[in-house]
Amino acid sequence: MPIQPGRDAAKEANNMKYQSFEKGRKAGGVDEGSDPLGPNSEIGRKLKQYYDDLVSEDIPDRFASLLSQLEQKEEPQNTEKE
């Protein structure tokens, strides 16, 4: 039996229609080939904004003290090891 190209082609066409619809709707839409999350992409821009926001949050002191503790545990006498 040959494969049914008709059905696949229809599905494909449907997908393409949807994609081009999406692309047309998004002003910042870019081709798959270029950087899809680059500064020209709306999603890419929002993603960076979201993440920069998180990265710039104040860091709780517990992390600095944790690292100091870890360091102190190791440095004074190296005789004992787990």
Add this chain to the structure above:
Amino acid sequence: MSNTPNFREALLAAVPVLRAFALSLSKNADRADDLVQETLVKAWDKQSSFQPGTNLKAWLFTILRNEFYSQMRKRKREVEDTDGSITASLSIHPSQDGSSDLNDFRKALARLPEDQREAIILIGANGFSYEEAAEICGCAVGTIKSRVSRARTRLQEILSIEGEGEFGPDPIAAQVTSAAGVA
């Protein structure tokens, strides 16, 4: 003699970005901080296995991610209310800057499947290469590419749909409506 001062400083410098990654994965501030803490302890213990000159950030992200998934597996047996946990997670950042645009994005991101969310965060927000992201996630480069692409498509869908409900009754109702619309 160990190179601990440098290592400690390098770890400390990585905390903000580790925390951002942890928050993106777990969507819960307390759990994210625990995740970062656990990552720092593990990284410290394993520091001899880190090869200087290689990408420390990628190494740390790998540890954090492994820790996240092992905690998830443990929790999965206990927690069944996934909807409840998602709802709770949406309130961690109560409109810090009043930007509803950014809040919409957070909510949309929270609705992505874990694998897609982490892929788009690694590539789009952290600037890892597809190869690095694949190594961090322990999967094929092609898998990362397709996850990123699906994540992007899904975010576009969610955001454009929720945009229509911008002046709707209330956020929860809009959330439910748009979730139904997407399904």
